[in-house]
Amino acid sequence: MTSPRSKSPKPQNSFRKEDSKDETTFWDKIGTLGRKKRIKEVQEVQEEGKYAIDSPGNPAMADVPPEEYTLEENEERTMVEPKSYSDPKLLELMSILIDWVNDVLADHRIIVQNLEQDLYDGQVLQKLYEKLTHEKLDVPEVTQSEEGQKQKLYVVLGSVNNILGLTGNRLSQQKWSVESVHSKNLVAILHLLVSLARHFRAPIRLPENVTVNVVIVQKRDGLLKNRTVIEEITSRYDDLGMRCERDAFDTLFDHAPDKLEVVKKSLVTFVNKHLNKINMEVQDLDTQFHDGVYLTLLMGLLEGFFVPLYSFNLSPQNFEQKVHNVNVAFDLMQEIGLAAPKARPEDIVNLDLKSTLRVLYNLFTKYKNVY
C-alpha cells in the first residue's frame, strides 16, 4: 500500500515452460525420426547445461529434509514457525522490502522475487551495498562455490556492519551472520534489510510491530527440545525522514512533546486561515497533509495564483499520485523562491510528521503576515 511503484517489472511466475513444450510437439510433427532424435539430444544437453549453471551454487542443506538434521549435543537450530509465513504483516513487510531492493537495483536489471532464495549468495547484497553507498567492494563479481559465496558474504556483511556502526563491542548486537544469511535464515535477512532501509532512509514506510515466531530446537541429553521465541523485526514507527542537521524540530520531538502540540495548533490555525477561503479546513496535521492536495492549494493561496487542476490530483488514489502532488507543491515552493524542502516527497506521503511540520513551518515563517 505505501510502497512506491517499482521501477522494475514484476516477476512473472509462470515461466515459458508451456511454450517450449508446444515447440517440441510442433517439431515432433514435422521432423523425421532421425531428426527428432537429434533434437531430443540437443534439448537434453540444454536442460543439463541449464541445470548445471543453477545447481552447484545451491548449498546442499537447503533440500535436506529435517529428519536428516543430525544435531550434536547442546546444538541449536532455529526455524521460522510455518504459520508465521501467512502473517499478513510479515507478508507486507517482505513485499515492501522486495520492492525497495528492486527499485534500488532497477538499473542493474536485478529482480529479486524471494528474500530467502535470492539474497543468500551475497551477490545481490553486494550490489545493494554498492548502490546505496556508492562504494565499490573488492570482491569477485561471480562466485559459484559455497566457499566463494561465504567469502563474499563475509566482506559484504563486514562492510555493512561498519557503516551501521556495529563494530567492537557492539558487534554482538548484529542479528545476522555469514552463516545465517547463507543458510537462508529469513529472520536474519529481514533484520539485515530493515537495518539497511532505516540507515539509508529508504523512502518507504515499513509496517510497525512485525514479529515472527521462531522455533528453536535444542538437543539436550540426547532429546530434542523446542521452544518458541517471538522475534521482533520492526517496532514502533520512528521517523524515516531525511537525515539532516539537527534542528529545532528534533529538539522539540525529543524534549518537549507538550510544546509540540502548541506548534501544531498554531500551524493548523495558520493553514486554516487560508484554506477557509476555498471552504476547506484541516483538523489534523499528522494525516491531512500527506497527499499533497492541501499543500498545493495552500501554495496558490499564499502566492496568488491558481493551480490548474490538470497539474495535480485533487483526489489522489494511490501512493504515486500523492507523491506527484507533493512534488508539484515542492516545485511551486522552489519556483517562487523558497529553498528546496529538506524533506523528500515520499517522507510527506509516508506520514512522517517531522518532515511535514518542517515544510509547513517554512511556509509559516514566510507568510505568517499574509492575509
Added chain:
Amino acid sequence: MEDIFQWCREGVAMQVRVWLDDTEHDMNQGDDHGFSPLHWAAKEGHLKIVEMLVQRGARINSTNRGDDTPLHLAAAHGHHDIVHLLLKNRADINFTNEHGNTPLHYACFWGYEAIAEELIENGALAALANKDGDTPLDKGKGLIVKHLKDLALQSGQDLTKINFKDQSWLGLKTRSRDATLSRHKGINLSDLYLHTKMATSPSGETWRGHWQKNDIVAKVLAVRQCSPRISRDFNEEFPKLRIFSHPNVLPVIGCCNSPPNLVVISQYMPWGSLFTLLHEGARVTVDTALALRLAVDVARAMAFLHSLERIIPQFHLNSHHIMIDEDLTARINMADAKFSFQEKGRIYYPGWMSPEALQKKRSDTNSEACDMWSFAVLLWELATRDVPFANFSPMEIGMKVVLEGLRLTIPSNISPHLTKLIKICMNEDSGKRPTFDMVLPILDKMKR
C-alpha cells in the same frame, strides 16, 4: 536589392502579396527616408497594392521623414482613386508635413482639380496656411482657384486665413517604423540599453530601454535555473512570437538568449495595457465607441491568430496581455505568451479563463473556444469597466469557477445587444461558442 519598397514602387503586386503572407514581415516599416510600402504604392499610383496594404492593416497616417502621409503623396501625384480609398479609410485630411502643407496644398499646386474637390468635400480646410503663410488656394493657378473657393464656401468653410501652428511636438504623428526592427531575431544583450524598471511580475522583470534608437520594453524572464534545455526551447519558441503582419498583434521583436538571462524584446507602448487603461486611472475615458473599437481590434487579432496554421504558444487572452498603441488601437502582446518552461502549474489570471481551461490540459481542450470565453470576459470588462471577480484571489476564483459554478453577472444597464453577445460567447458548452470570424461582423454592426 529586391525588396518590398521596390516592389511597391514598381507595382509588383504578386511579390507584395507573397511578402505580406509571411508573418515575420512588418508592413509598417519604413525605408531610409521613412517611406512605408503604403507611401510608395500611393506615390506611384498602384491602387491594387494600396488596397492590399490597407486591407491588411497598414497604417493610413504614418509619416515619412518629411512628415508626408500617403495621402500627401497620392494628392501630389494625381492618383485620384487612391486619394478616394485613403479618405474612406480615415486618412487624416488636414495633416501637415514639415513645410506645413496639407494634401490640399499639393493638389492645388499641381492643378489636380478633381482631387482638390474631393478633399474639400471631405473637410480639407482651404484657408489653412503653411509655414510660409500660403493657403492651398494661394498655391493654385487660374480658374481652379475660383472654383474651389466657391466649393469651400458652399460647404460652410470660413475663408479667413488660419495661421500655421506647429503641432509636431504634440507627438500626434506616427512615423513609419525603423525597417531594421523586424530583421533581428537574436539580439545581443550588450546592445540593449535598459534604463527604467517598470514592473516585476511572477513571469519576470520588465524594463524600459533603447535598442538601436528604438523605444523598447525588455522582459527578463524569471527562470529558476536556465538549463541548456530551457535555452534551446526558448530559441525554438520565440520566433513563433514574431508576428509583424497584423496591425492588432504586437510582435516580439527579438530575443536575447544568453543564459542565465532570457530576454524578450518588444516595442514600447506608452499607454500600457488595456487593464491599465480601464482600471488604473488612465488619461482617457473609455466610452462605448472606444470600447467597441478595442473589442473589434482584439477580435481581429484573435481571428488572425486562429487563422495561422502554426500553433501559437500559450497565449492567455486577458486585459493584462493587450497593449494600447499610441493611436489607441488595441494590440495583443505576443511577449505575454507563455513559453513552455514558464509558469508551469501556475495561473495568475484565472478570472478570464474558461472552466475547462482551468481543469484540462491545453491539448485536451478546444483552445479556440477557450479564447472565445476569455473574449467574452473581456467584453464584460469593457462594458462594465470592472475587474472580473475583483473580490477574490486567483486561487479562490479558480476553485469557485470550477467547483462552485461561479460566473460573471451581467448588469442590467448593459445594452441588450452586448449582453446577448457576451452570453453567446460565454456558452457553457465550448462547442457552441462562436468563432472570432463570426463575432467580427456583429461587433462591426454594433459599432455603427
